[in-house]
Amino acid sequence: MEFLLVLSKSDARLAAAEAVSVFGLRSFVWEGNLLLFRSGSPHLAGRLAYSNTLARVLFRARIEDIRKRFVEFQWSRVYETNFSVRIRNFGNRKLGFSEADLAALVWRRLKNPAVCLKNPHTQILLVVSGNEAYCCLVLSEVAHGFGSRKPSLRPGFSPVSLDPRLARAIVNLTGIRKGVLLDPFCGTGGLLIEAGLMGFKVVGYDVDERMLDRCISNFRHLGISRFSLALQDATTMSSHYDYVVTDLPYGRNSVSTQPIDKLYFDFLSRLKGILGKRAVVVFPDSVDFRPIVRKCGLKVCGEFTHYVHKSLSKRIVVVSP
Numbered sequence: 662m663e664f665l666l667v668l669s670k671s672d673a674r675l676a677a678a679e680a681v682s683v684f685g686l687r688s689f690v691w692e693g694n695l696l697l698f699r700s701g702s703p704h705l706a707g708r709l710a711y712s713n714t715l716a717r718v719l720f721r722a723r724i725e726d727i728r729k730r731f732v733e734f735q736w737s738r739v740y741e742t743n744f745s746v747r748i749r750n751f752g753n754r755k756l757g758f759s760e761a762d763l764a765a766l767v768w769r770r771l772k773n774p775a776v777c778l779k780n781p782h783t784q785i786l787l788v789v790s791g792n793e794a795y796c797c798l799v800l801s802e803v804a805h806g807f808g809s810r811k812p813s814l815r816p817g818f819s820p821v822s823l824d825p826r827l828a829r830a831i832v833n834l835t836g837i838r839k840g841v842l843l844d845p846f847c848g849t850g851g852l853l854i855e856a857g858l859m860g861f862k863v864v865g866y867d868v869d870e871r872m873l874d875r876c877i878s879n880f881r882h883l884g885i886s887r888f889s890l891a892l893q894d895a896t897t898m899s900s901h902y903d904y905v906v907t908d909l910p911y912g913r914n915s916v917s918t919q920p921i922d923k924l925y926f927d928f929l930s931r932l933k934g935i936l937g938k939r940a941v942v943v944f945p946d947s948v949d950f951r952p953i954v955r956k957c958g959l960k961v962c963g964e965f966t967h968y969v970h971k972s973l974s975k976r977i978v979v980v981s982p
Contacts, residue, residue: 663718664703665788665797666696667749669711675830675965675977676711682836683708692790694751708859709803710829716786716797727787727794728758731766739785739798743777750789763787805829812851816882817875822851823908823943827967829855834941834963834979835904837861843902845895845928850876852906857885864902866893896927903937908975911945922953929957936982946974954980 668676677691684701691697697718706715719739722730736744746764750756767785768774784799805826812822823831828851832842842856847865849872856863857880865888867873873890880888895907909925925948932940939962944950946966954961963979 663697663699664701664800665716665718665795666698666706666709666712667714667716667788668694668696669713670694672711672965672967675967676709678963678965679711679830679833680709683833685836685838695788695790695795697795703800706801706803708829708833710805710807710826710833710855712803714786714799715801715803716788716799719796719798721793721795724754724756724789724792724794727756727763727796728766730796731763732770734770734796736767736770737772740771740774740783742782743775744771744783744785745776745778745781746785746787748787748789752789752791754789756789810854810883812849815849815879817849817878819849819851819872819875821908821911822849825851825855828852829859831906831908831941831943831977832856832859832861834977835906835939837904840903843905844907845893845898845905845932846907846910847876847890848872848908850879852908853888854879854883854885856906857888858883862887862889864888865890866895866898868892868894896924896931898931898935901935901937903939905932905936905940906942907940908943909945922948925950926953926957929953929959932980933958933982936980938981940980942978942980944976944978946976948976950976950978954978958982 666680673694677696680696683705686698686701689696689698703715720730746760748760786797786799788795807825810825832855841862841864843864844852845866847853847867853863853865865876870892959980962981965977967975967977
């Protein structure tokens, strides 16, 4: 069985890496805004932040053969109650047929067919990429309501808190399936909120008690109950965790007066000692993280650049011990 995932246009590279991590894919094909795979855990699609649609591939065909294949396919194998046909054309080419044309071909192959354009039980999706098209049965549309929990709407507000969509993708890049997730610079809890909403137990450290109070307010506001917070310096932490995520402070630490590069080095050195499997660390793009990470003995498994505004981009770095 082959699956197709339609990735977000905003950052297809990050979206592909997120899906590979969540699904645990060992073999896949990434083509622009499409990710194709045959094995993994597609039932976890609801966790994804940078993907739109998960579908099962019914057949592939060249563009010129699509009408013929629609006529030949046994639509009764997938039809339930009613249907619709949609086309996603990533090839930006003229197709010579419309959604209505294809729907008419499906209609003729069914007994007592019914069309429903708003919430169809059977959603047929034709995805066009280059000269090839994938005819798919939509399994799920991914939506999370990120706008309803953006930082400005949370009771414990911080202007530097991560966008919820990006925060979720960062959590997913760890590959966590079960267990506990630590954020050693948790602030008001942006990363931990997304992990908590996905059902993981979360642990947060910070050196600012006010931030921890705001974090608790945010957890309560969003119904997150499986958490533990502590007034703890990330450079002296000792407990072991398999999965760690954090968005590093960009200026001088609000309590410590040590230079920021020393803070990064001390933290990453400690991370090397307590990390079991994987961490995702967010750096400002003004910092050359590679020599620091290398000196601390951590391995870089992946890196991504995320544009925030004209004076700031973030470097999302996946590391392992």
